Amino acid sequence: MKDFDIREALIGSGTAEFLDHGFEKASLRTICKNAKVTTGAFYSYFEKKEDLFSAIVDPMLEAYHELYFTVVASALSGIDGNRDTELRIIEFICAHKDEFMLLFECADGTQYAGFRDRLHNDLFMPTYQACFDKYAECAVDPAVVRVFMHMKYTQYMELVYGGYSMEQIRNLVQMYAEFTNAGFISLINCIKKENI
């Protein structure tokens, strides 16, 4: 077996184990056993348990950041997104379900703990804040934006992890664009009125 294969095997069994039990409760022994590798050998490929986690998650993270900065401009152009943009993002997440799940739910005890919060604060919030400010023509209370962001995020998550087919997802994206659009307009009006 080539080094490459062993590494892949560890990444595979590591992903499964981390998803099942979270980083801290995951058993290195089990990961190694499932990869048909000795515990000692593990340390030829990774320095510590956490390095395996990083190896699983980092490649996607790079791709994600690339995608994000490619897409962020267009996402900013309107709150209902550009529906194509939304679909592209969702498709990307779907293509990396495991890695995102690891980052969102299984990263306690690693450097990635709090990933979701940083995502929200550093990437999403500025985007949405700008969008709100633009449409409301004033500085919108961040609390309002934050609630919106969380709901949007949740919508994505449910679409990705709800076990739906791509067709269903496309359909749901469509419907929830209507929902979000109408809601957003109503919310902006509400803000404008308050602001007078």
Added chain:
Amino acid sequence: MKDFDIREALIGSGTAEFLDHGFEKASLRTICKNAKVTTGAFYSYFEKKEDLFSAIVDPMLEAYHELYFTVVASALSGIDGNRDTELRIIEFICAHKDEFMLLFECADGTQYAGFRDRLHNDLFMPTYQACFDKYAECAVDPAVVRVFMHMKYTQYMELVYGGYSMEQIRNLVQMYAEFTNAGFISLINCIKKENI
């Protein structure tokens, strides 16, 4: 130090430790040390680790169930809720932030594991499904309802755990009632059209 205080101290340090590390990874030794109590003493107050968890969470759960069955009927009457009802629920959760967080995020390894899923599937979903069916005048795809439910749930969570003042929360509930209302109507129309 009175018995009462020790029990309270254990409940306090237990809450902190469980919140920090989850039930399984929480260390009884740490809990006891922070409560300035020996590990042996712990077992004068609780039979097992999980009993401490239960002691933290159960009183709130009872109150919650009472509240739920009191409030569920009115919550069913319309999708924007009865705003008073929504506020009462949020206030309740705010008053028991820690306990809910423990149930939602830190209960793996206890009898309460999967609490959020059961809450969603057994309590929220039927409620929302009924509401959608009623307004759409047809059987709405559960996927649509589920996405909505998750978004609503997230909204509550953000209000509760976002660190807002009660006044801010009241304001946000108000605004997001507008949002949800308009969105819901738009969504229902969308469904009705499809259904023709």
Added chain:
Amino acid sequence: MKDFDIREALIGSGTAEFLDHGFEKASLRTICKNAKVTTGAFYSYFEKKEDLFSAIVDPMLEAYHELYFTVVASALSGIDGNRDTELRIIEFICAHKDEFMLLFECADGTQYAGFRDRLHNDLFMPTYQACFDKYAECAVDPAVVRVFMHMKYTQYMELVYGGYSMEQIRNLVQMYAEFTNAGFISLINCIKKENI
């Protein structure tokens, strides 16, 4: 409740617990709980766990020693015992089943550990040795006597702890007197022959 009663209650529940689990594995907590006494109170009546054991067992031991020295002379007079004597001994043991059982099987960890061996070596062996020597008219190999003694002891034990009625026991004593008698005579002849 009088002191006397508490002591008795502890002796009762202690007997049960010691019989069930042996001295070392017996739980003082359980003994106290079953006697409806606090663990602290226990130490008003007994200095240590072992003292309870002694309190259970000592009164019988005294009575036993008295009996033994009363009966030993007649027991020495013939190997089939004096059947009345045998019955008296068995009846005595039957009347103190629990205490003997504690001494024989549950005393590990107490000063009484090895009770059976001391009984055999210090009381039974000399008696039986003398008997053999007398009938064989020579010094019989202690190994021969010792095997005999163990078999005799076992016979008693089975009669006492086999769950038989007193009537059955009387009958069995009768039959096994035949057995022992015939066996003994045969054995003695064998020894005499060897000795020529």
Added chain:
Amino acid sequence: MKDFDIREALIGSGTAEFLDHGFEKASLRTICKNAKVTTGAFYSYFEKKEDLFSAIVDPMLEAYHELYFTVVASALSGIDGNRDTELRIIEFICAHKDEFMLLFECADGTQYAGFRDRLHNDLFMPTYQACFDKYAECAVDPAVVRVFMHMKYTQYMELVYGGYSMEQIRNLVQMYAEFTNAGFISLINCIKKENI
């Protein structure tokens, strides 16, 4: 030190500790210390405490069962046994003194608990019962048989654990064959008489 030696060391110190304190009260830490091994290392060789017990006892048990079924037929042929058979059995037990002692006296808390009772009830009793029935030409009271069985068992135990030389044992077997024979005949006659 080779793996083999460590396993053997653990089996050695485990045997000693189990014999001293019984399975449940035996301390793994002590076993490991005496084997000059850390507690963690233990679990490279055995999955649980009980597995060490099994490892000590199982090889002998297999050999025993083989022996038993080889020998049982001839043992049935007469009550004084076939003396060769008796000797073979005793020699076997002598060669596995520790293991038998563990099974008979130290197995509480393991799957082997109650070994002696099962041996008596499932193997010895049917054998002896059949023998008695055959010679007495009628169904003999099981109580009579059981007492006999216990005495016979005790005789074996004393021979094995009495610390005798093999030569002494051979001699004692011889003598006690006379004893048992004569006793048995007398007992059978007694039974026949009663039965008329």
Added chain:
DNA sequence: AATGAATGAGGGTTCATTCAT
């Protein structure tokens, strides 16, 4: 005299990591 919470060492077991081979 009676309480029962507190002690603190010890129980069996698991674990990420190390290191001699």
Added chain:
DNA sequence: TATGAATGAACCCTCATTCAT
């Protein structure tokens, strides 16, 4: 480089005994 036994601290829990009340 690969092995997997060894480490040793930490895990939750139990216990006989003590001692302030």
